[in-house]
Amino acid sequence: MTSADEDPEKVAFIKDSRRIFHIQWKDGREMVEEYDAKTDELLVRKVRQKSRLGAEGKWEYEIGMPPSRPPAETELLVPSSNNPIFSRKDTQDCFQWRIRNLSFPSDVFSLSIDDETQQILVKTSNKKYYKRISVPDLARVSLPLDPSRLEWKHMHNTLIISYRKPTEVRMMEARHRREAKERTVKVPPMFEEMAKALKQH
Amino acid sequence: MKSRRKSTIPRVKYTAMPSLMSQIDAIIMASGSAADAIGRLSEVKDLHRIERIGAHSHIRGLGLDDSLEARYVSQGMVGQKEARRAAGIVLQMIKEGKIAGRAILLAGQPGTGKTAIAMGIAKALGEDTPFTHLSGSEIFSLEMSKTEALAQAFRRSIGVRIREESELIEGEVVELRIDRTADGAGKSGSMTLKTTEMETIYDLGAKMIDGLTKEKVTAGDIITIDRGSGKISKLGRSFARSRDYDALGPQTRFVQCPEGELQKRKEVVHTVTLHEIDVINSRSQGFLALFAGDTGEIKQEVREQINAKVAEWREEGKADIVPGVLFIDEVHMLDIECFSFLNRALEQDTAPIVIMATNRGITTIRGTDYKSPHGIPLDLLDRTLIISTSPYTEKDIKKIIEIRAEEEDVEMAEEALELLTKIGMDTSLRYSLHLITAANLVCKKRKGSSVEIPDVRRVYSLFDDIKRSTQFLVEYQQEFLFSELQENLPEDAINGDADDQPMADAHSGGGGATAAPSGTRKVPLEGKGMASGIGGGVAPQAQPATGEGEAPQPMQH
Numbered sequence: 001m002t003s004a005d006e007d008p009e010k011v012a013f014i015k016d017s018r019r020i021f022h023i024q025w026k027d028g029r030e031m032v033e034e035y036d037a038k039t040d041e042l043l044v045r046k047v048r049q050k051s052r053l054g055a056e057g058k059w060e061y062e063i064g065m066p067p068s069r070p071p072a073e074t075e076l077l078v079p080s081s082n083n084p085i086f087s088r089k090d091t092q093d094c095f096q097w098r099i100r101n102l103s104f105p106s107d108v109f110s111l112s113i114d115d116e117t118q119q120i121l122v123k124t125s126n127k128k129y130y131k132r133i134s135v136p137d138l139a140r141v142s143l144p145l146d147p148s149r150l151e152w153k154h155m156h157n158t159l160i161i162s163y164r165k166p167t168e169v170r171m172m173e174a175r176h177r178r179e180a181k182e183r184t185v186k187v188p189p190m191f192e193e194m195a196k197a198l199k200q201h
Numbered sequence: 202m203k204s205r206r207k208s209t210i211p212r213v214k215y216t217a218m219p220s221l222m223s224q225i226d227a228i229i230m231a232s233g234s235a236a237d238a239i240g241r242l243s244e245v246k247d248l249h250r251i252e253r254i255g256a257h258s259h260i261r262g263l264g265l266d267d268s269l270e271a272r273y274v275s276q277g278m279v280g281q282k283e284a285r286r287a288a289g290i291v292l293q294m295i296k297e298g299k300i301a302g303r304a305i306l307l308a309g310q311p312g313t314g315k316t317a318i319a320m321g322i323a324k325a326l327g328e329d330t331p332f333t334h335l336s337g338s339e340i341f342s343l344e345m346s347k348t349e350a351l352a353q354a355f356r357r358s359i360g361v362r363i364r365e366e367s368e369l370i371e372g373e374v375v376e377l378r379i380d381r382t383a384d385g386a387g388k389s390g391s392m393t394l395k396t397t398e399m400e401t402i403y404d405l406g407a408k409m410i411d412g413l414t415k416e417k418v419t420a421g422d423i424i425t426i427d428r429g430s431g432k433i434s435k436l437g438r439s440f441a442r443s444r445d446y447d448a449l450g451p452q453t454r455f456v457q458c459p460e461g462e463l464q465k466r467k468e469v470v471h472t473v474t475l476h477e478i479d480v481i482n483s484r485s486q487g488f489l490a491l492f493a494g495d496t497g498e499i500k501q502e503v504r505e506q507i508n509a510k511v512a513e514w515r516e517e518g519k520a521d522i523v524p525g526v527l528f529i530d531e532v533h534m535l536d537i538e539c540f541s542f543l544n545r546a547l548e549q550d551t552a553p554i555v556i557m558a559t560n561r562g563i564t565t566i567r568g569t570d571y572k573s574p575h576g577i578p579l580d581l582l583d584r585t586l587i588i589s590t591s592p593y594t595e596k597d598i599k600k601i602i603e604i605r606a607e608e609e610d611v612e613m614a615e616e617a618l619e620l621l622t623k624i625g626m627d628t629s630l631r632y633s634l635h636l637i638t639a640a641n642l643v644c645k646k647r648k649g650s651s652v653e654i655p656d657v658r659r660v661y662s663l664f665d666d667i668k669r670s671t672q673f674l675v676e677y678q679q680e681f682l683f684s685e686l687q688e689n690l691p692e693d694a695i696n697g698d699a700d701d702q703p704m705a706d707a708h709s710g711g712g713g714a715t716a717a718p719s720g721t722r723k724v725p726l727e728g729k730g731m732a733s734g735i736g737g738g739v740a741p742q743a744q745p746a747t748g749e750g751e752a753p754q755p756m757q758h
Binding site for chain 1: 366391396399405
């Protein structure tokens with residue numbers, strides 16, 4: 001934990017029936033969590049970081065998926081839509097990952113935990129799919145991966161991987177939720193800034 | 202319509218250059234109309250796409266050997282040994298990266314290879330060294346001040362080699378399919394990549410397809426693609442494919458198929474220029490970027506911040522500075538403010554090597570009334586090393602024409618080459634180089650396989666060089682627009698313009714023209730005749746009014 005970690009700017013507001021909780025660190029790191037405003041379910045968590053040269057980075061989705069849009073003409077290359085699609089959406093008790101479009105028989109899959117890199121390893125014996133899954137939530141509370149908490153099943157062309165949340169993680173999540181609610185403001189701060197910017201132009 | 206108009210005029214012109222003209226005349230008679238040729242050409246163009254060729258595309262380096270001696274003909278360069286040797290030493294200085302903030306001036310007549318030498322240096326430096334090519338007139342814009350444009354050019358010429366994490370796709374190509382869309386305009390494609398563990402199909406964008414085609418990527422190649430920049434690099438061929446062909450190029454490298462995931466994050470070293478970093482950091486970020494237009498001028502604070510940051514990276518060993526080259530062509534087009542800016546900018550520690558080129562002699566410095574060598578103030582000249590280029594010899598010109606003909610894919614007969622060389626000596630190198638393409642088109646039109654003398658003669662008669670054009674103008678100036686002024690003005694108006702009038706007259710006198718303007722107005726004409734007669738048509742300052750006492754004095758009214 002560096003000094004830049006301390007004292008981030010936090011703000012929350014409600015937009016399109018989602019509570020959006022935005023955290024900005026001094027070094028340019030940003031994290032956005034989006035909760036369902038009614039059920040408090042965590043729908044999206046994304047982080048981004050400035051590149052060394054100062055350019056704005058791309059959002060990395062820890063939870064949820066980037067809004068889908070048709071690929072732009074200028075796009076260099078995109079994975080074809082027939083490829084497996086990886087996404088994470090947690091339940092109350094579990095981290096849960098879904099990998100869709102995996103139309104192989106169930107027995108080709110094998111899951112393990114790589115202790116060295118602290119990642120969940122998904123392998124296929126037909127060498128068609130391979131994935132290393134990091135769990136930043138555990139890293140944040142500095143806990144190792146525990147194989148006994150890992151479960152998985154394959155059905156309807158989808159591989160579902162669950163990992164039961166340790167209590168520390170659940171406590172931290174509850175804290176985040178509370179903080180998001182407490183900090184919720186009426187007017188999204190962007191609008192104020194936007195109005196300021198418009199006045200200048 | 203055009204051809205008729207032309208044909209009335211040139212006949213007189215030919216008398217001036219008797220050497221080639223008699224033969225050329227005959228060819229003009231025999232040839233078909235120009236419109237015909239154009240019609241057929243457009244048909245050809247559809248079938249055979251012509252690649253565009255730049256004026257200096259044949260240059261691949263400075264053509265020096267290991268001891269920095271200039272080879273007579275090498276890497277597209279011909280002759281000009283002294284200048285090239287000097288450029289070689291400059292190149293060495295740049296490569297060693299020891300000197301910065303030096304200025305080199307390439308001075309010489311037009312068409313003596315100044316730009317070619319600069320391009321040669323650029324090519325020899327390779328792609329990783331920033332080379333900015335700027336023309337003196339480019340910095341004058343209404344959107345940006347001159348010095349800002351120069352400052353940006355300076356920063357564009359300094360590279361920073363830095364490690365940055367970037368997203369790579371690394372794998373073996375299993376299958377590459379590229380289809381044309383139904384209308385034939387666009388392309389679509391897909392590529393299957395694999396590692397030892399997995400396989401993914403990617404849909405390709407147009408830019409990616411071009412890149413893959415350019416790199417000649419085929420199934421069995423191991424490639425990496427930078428997701429940010431789209432840069433493709435071929436690492437080699439897969440070991441699994443080593444038995445595919447019996448014959449393989451000597452450079453074929455075999456590589457293991459990569460392991461693990463296809464998408465990787467890796468620290469990659471790449472070179473960005475200071476200007477690029479400036480732009481990244483002065484763009485408003487987040488949603489505010491929606492309101493921001495062009496970056497335009499960059500704030501001095503941003504520059505200072507970045508200089509400080511780069512210095513910090515250097516100390517930490519995270520980055521290196523790669524001093525590059527800023528080439529300012531036509532440097533006499535800069536004005537006194539720019540020169541004074543250059544003086545100061547050259548002394549900064551992050552200054553590139555500035556190479557300037559000019560074809561002017563002693564002339565006024567733009568923006569002042571002072572004259573100075575090359576139109577550059579002495580204090581700046583004093584900070585430069587001057588390399589001068591000299592006119593090419595006949596042998597050089599012949600060689601250059603040969604090289605250009607090859608570059609433009611033109612077959613040329615030996616005699617035609619001789620003739621072009623002669624034209625090049627008599628007129629200018631550029632003119633004879635222009636004739637190569639034109640003559641080739643004429644040759645194609647008559648379905649010839651190589652350019653012969655008649656083709657060259659034909660284009661020589663169709664296109665004037667400077668000398669012939671000037672002479673023609675001198676002879677027929679009166680018939681062009683706005684020269685009626687002298688003829689038709691009332692007497693007292695002429696008196697008012699008396700200073701200007703003899704100028705025009707002196708020109709026609711200098712050309713030895715006999716064509717006298719039709720004598721509608723007697724008095725001033727006599728005055729003119731006297732002046733040019735006595736002054737021998739050399740002194741434009743000859744004043745008809747007071748001229749040699751004998752002239753009638755129309756000015757005295």
